[in-house]
Amino acid sequence: MKTKKLINYLLIFAILISSLMFTLPASAATGEYHIKVNRLTNTVTVYKRQADGSFKPVKAMLCSSGGNLTPLGTYRTTVKYRWRQLLYNVWGQYSTRIVGQILFHSIPYYRLNAGTLMKGQFEKLGSTASHGCVRLSAADTKWIYDNCSLGTKVTIYESKNPGPLGKPEPTPYPTYTGFDPTDTWSPGRPIIKTDPVITLPKKITLSAKDTSYDLLKGVKAVSYDGKDITDDIEIEDDIDIETPGNYTVTYSVTDKYGHTAAKSTTAVIE
Incomplete structure (x- = not known):
């Protein structure tokens, strides 16, 4: 009898612990931002909560999704990584986990070094190119990393309309330096003498x-x-x-x- 009660207590304790582990922060229900990913047009639109509770589009980003490998649905972010190892032993900066193995992350780098960007992949921004994750420029993925708390709602959908702010123009990369051209903070980044x-x-x-x-x-x-x-x-x-x-x-x-x-x-x- 005592053994049965002990088992029941352990089960209740396990359920309580489990619920604590998977409960999102209280701020998640009233998060400041809602991020929408249009996997068809490879565009990300960030919406900011207004005083009346509505959300206003405030920022558009160019991305590379994985097409059908990027799952449709609404999720909440769970983990952030300053650097994260990706498939095929490459690395991503400022990653935020959306669901499962699907992350927001930068264009891949050959090594854990901001000067080893895969230039050819950067030039694919705006088209389907990833293995499921949502790739962004270094500046955009850092913005999400810095500004969007864990528990931020992320909706992945498909539409021919890129979003209320349209599809941003791609960032030019006239001279390859090894760095993401939107990365203005990493040590060792050269100043490019290229005219506007x-x-x-x-x-x-x-x-x-x-x-x-x-x-x-x-x-x-x-x-x-x-x-x-x-x-x-x-x-x-x-x-x-x-x-x-x-x-x-x-x-x-x-x-x-x-x-x-x-x-x-x-x-x-x-």
Whole structure:
């Protein structure tokens, strides 16, 4: 009889311990963020909880999922790893476990060293390329690691619509250094002497009847590390909006490293 009571006590104790081990933190139910992964378009959208309890999209990221190897569903993050060994003896930075063996992690590195990035895999961001995990740039996976507490809700779904913030442009990698181009913090990372890239329309068509024209429409400037610096563009032009004809518009921008780029296009007044 005593043995039976002891067994019952042990079972109750085991159940209690089990429930403590798998209970998410209390903050999980009211987490600050909800991360949604669109495995079809390889886009991640981060939603932030507002004061009224609703969630607003605040950040979009380019990712590489594993397609059907990345399981659909809603999960809560459980563990974080500063470095984590992945399949085939490669490594990932700033990993966060979503479910089972599925993680958010950086593009793989050949060794446990931030200067050994697999460049070819980085250039696949935005397309299906992983073995099931959700790969991100070093900056994006570090953002999740730093800002999203354990217990953060993650929803993996499929849609042709990339999400409310759209699909981000890929980060250019003009010169291979061994480092992720979005990694601006790792020791030993070289400063790349590459000028920003300015994208312009071939021609800007304006109307003499409309003086509210926007010379930044269709214009974009990106620094070598993929940062959008369009707001830093300076414009020079000799446009006389009341006189039809062709005018030259010159755009110039300087990034935070002091690298400058300039480019011109033609504005046509009709």
